[in-house]
Amino acid sequence: MALINEDYLKLPEDYLFTEINKKVNIFKVTRPASGSKVIHLDKGDASCILQNEISNALLNSVKEMADMNSTHSADTVSRTKELINLVLKTDYESRGIKLGAEEVFLNDSALNAASEVSDFLSKDNIIGVFDPSYPAYIYNNVMNGRAGEKMGDGHWSNLVYIPCDESCNFSPMPPKERVDVIYLSLPNNPTGTTLTTEELKKWIKYALATKTLIIFDASHAHYIQDKKVPRSIYEIKGAQKCAIELRSFSKTTGYTGTDFAFTVVPKEVFVYTEVGESISLNKIWHRKQTSKFSGLPYMTLCSAEALYTPQGQKELKERTEYYMKNAEIIRTKLLSKGLKVVGGENSPYVWAKTPEGVTSWRFFEQLLYEHNVVCTPGVGFCPGGEGYVRFTGFATREDTIEAMARL
C-alpha cells in the first residue's frame, strides 16, 4: 500500500499567483467591454529577453542544435568551466571576493536551488524567515515537514518569523529565539528593502556564534544601487563560513524558465550530523549535483556566455536601469498620493502601505476595478504583509506611466 508523505497534505490548494490570476480573469469576464487595458504591475519577472548579444546567442544555439552534423555539445564541459571562471571574475573578484571554481554550482533557477537546499537539511532544524517573505521558502519547509501546523493567523507553528516591517524600520535583526537555518533574501521580495554592510555584519556574527546556516537569496542583487549595500553576502568577512548564496538572472535577462542561475557553496560552510560531526555542505552539494543535474542546456550555456561578454554586461546594466526607472516612477507617484512606500531604490519592487483600514486584497480589488491595474496583495507573501501591496517595475515604460497616470 503506497503511503503518502503527509506533510504534502498541508500545502494550500492554490498559490498566491494562481489566486490573483483567477481574480483578474473574473474581472475581465464581468467588466464592460469598453474598459481600458488591464496593466500588470504584479509581474515577478522580466518578460523580455535582452536584445542583441543574448538573443543572438540563443538564435545561434538553436541553429547549431538543428544541424545534425554539428559538434556543438562536444566541449560543453570545458565551456561550463570557463563560464564559472567568468562568474567568479565578474560577480565576485571585482568586489574583492575570492572563491574557488569548485564552490560555484550552476543550476536552472534560484527557486529550485532553494528547494534543493531545503531537501539537504534534516527535518529537525528550526527555520527563520522574514515576515513578509517569498512564499516558496515557507512551502519548501512545509513539504519537508519543518513548518508545523498553519495557525489561525496564517503563520506556521514551527517557523520563526522575523518581522521585516515598520516595527524595525524594515531592517530585520537576528531573532532572540534559536534558529538553525535562516533565509535572508536581500533585496527582500516583496518589500524591496535591503540591509547595509553594518547591519549584515550582525547577522554573520550571529550565524557564526550559533552555527546557523544562512541561505542568502541574492536573485535581485543586480538592482542594488547604494554603495553601502552589499550585492554579495561574501562582502562581509566570515560569510564564507556560514552562508550559501543563490543567484539567478530571471529577474533581469528575461529568459525565465530556461534560465541561468548558480549557487555558491563555500567549502568552509559546515552542517552537522545528529552526533555533532561537521560535514562540508559543498561536498554534499557536489554529490547531489552529480546525481540530479545533467548540466546546463546548450541554449542556456550559450546565453550565459553572452551575458558575461562586455557587451552582454552593458546590456544587462541598461536593462536594469530601465526597470529601476519604472520602479522610481511608481514610487514617486505613490508617495505623491500620500502612501507610505519602501523599496524601489535598490530593487524593482515597490512596497506600499494601504490606507488605514483597507486590507491588501481590498486595495488590490479597488485598483483592479477602478483603475484596471493589477498589483500583488502583500498578505499573500505572509501574514506580515497584510495592509501592504507590491508593485513591480517589470512592465514596459509606457504601461508603467499609463498605470500611474490613472491613479
Next chain:
Amino acid sequence: MALINEDYLKLPEDYLFTEINKKVNIFKVTRPASGSKVIHLDKGDASCILQNEISNALLNSVKEMADMNSTHSADTVSRTKELINLVLKTDYESRGIKLGAEEVFLNDSALNAASEVSDFLSKDNIIGVFDPSYPAYIYNNVMNGRAGEKMGDGHWSNLVYIPCDESCNFSPMPPKERVDVIYLSLPNNPTGTTLTTEELKKWIKYALATKTLIIFDASHAHYIQDKKVPRSIYEIKGAQKCAIELRSFSKTTGYTGTDFAFTVVPKEVFVYTEVGESISLNKIWHRKQTSKFSGLPYMTLCSAEALYTPQGQKELKERTEYYMKNAEIIRTKLLSKGLKVVGGENSPYVWAKTPEGVTSWRFFEQLLYEHNVVCTPGVGFCPGGEGYVRFTGFATREDTIEAMARL
C-alpha cells in the same frame, strides 16, 4: 546549529556518467595523437533538435521574446490548456485511452518528475526497482531515506530488486515480497526490453490487489514498434487506478534540458495516510504544481506546440526511425560477432552480454582502447547489469556505421 539530512551522506561521490567521462578523458590525454576519432555510442539523449517545424518554433519564440513590445506571454495559460488537449488527443485518444485535461501535468523532465513523486511518498514505503534500472530512481530513494544501506554487492538493503535479465528472459514479473511502490520503466533503460500487454496485465492485477503504486516511465514510448507492446500503461484496463505515467521528449526531439515533458496522474490513483485514509494523488500533485512550478518556459511551450502539428509529428516519426535504424545496425553487428543481445527493436538501446569472464568495465575499456568506441558499462546501472554493456542509437548514422566497422 544546522543539521544535515543524513540520507544525503549515502550518495556516491560520482555518478556513472561522470565516471565514464573521466575515463574517456584519461584515454584522450594518454593515447597517441594519430588515433582515430572517439565515437560515443553511450549517449543517453538525442543531441540534435528536430529540424524545420521545431527549430523554427524555437527561433520565432526567441525573436518574440526579444521584442520589448511583444505580448507573447499574454495567452500562455490558454495555450497551455490547448497543448494538454493536443497531448490527450494525439498520445492517448488515438490509442483508445480516455483521460481528463486535469489529469495531465506539464513539467520540464521525466527525471525531475520521478524525483518529485519520490518526495511525495512517505519514507516508510517499500520500493521495487528493476535490476538493472536507471540509477536516478535509486538515488531518489536514497535521498528520501528509503534505500537503507549500500551492501557489499552494490545493492541497497531496503530496496526490492526485480531481476530484468536472462533468468526471466528479460520479462520481469511481480515480486513475491511486498512492495508499496514499483518503478516500471518500459522500454527499460538500460536493457531496451519491453513487456507485452499480456505481461503488463499481471502487473496491474498485482498493483490493484496490493494497492501498490506503479510509476510507469514511458520516456522511450515513441520507440516502440511491436503492436503487442503498449506505449502507454493506460492501454491496460485498471491502470488508471494504480499507475502514473511519466513522458518526455528529450530522447527524440533533442532539446534536452529545455525540454517538454508531462506526467499523467489519474484522479482514481490513491495513496494512503498512516491511518489508512485514501488520498487522490492527483490532488497532491496539483498542490505541488501550484507551489513549485512556474509553468513551461515560453520557448518550450512554442516547441511543444510545433511537435503536435501534423508536420511536427511527421518529423518526430522520421527522427525516431533514424535512431532505430542506428540501433538495428549495432544490434546486427553485435549478433554477427557472436554476442548475446537484447533491445534495439522497441528501444534505441542495445544491451549486449560481454564474453564469458569479461566484466562490464573491462569490456568498456577494451572497446575504448582498441576501437576508440565508447559504450556504457552495464554494472553502472545496478549490480544486475554486471557482464553487460549498453550501446545507444543516438549517434549519427555515419558514426554508428564507422564504429561497427571497427569491431
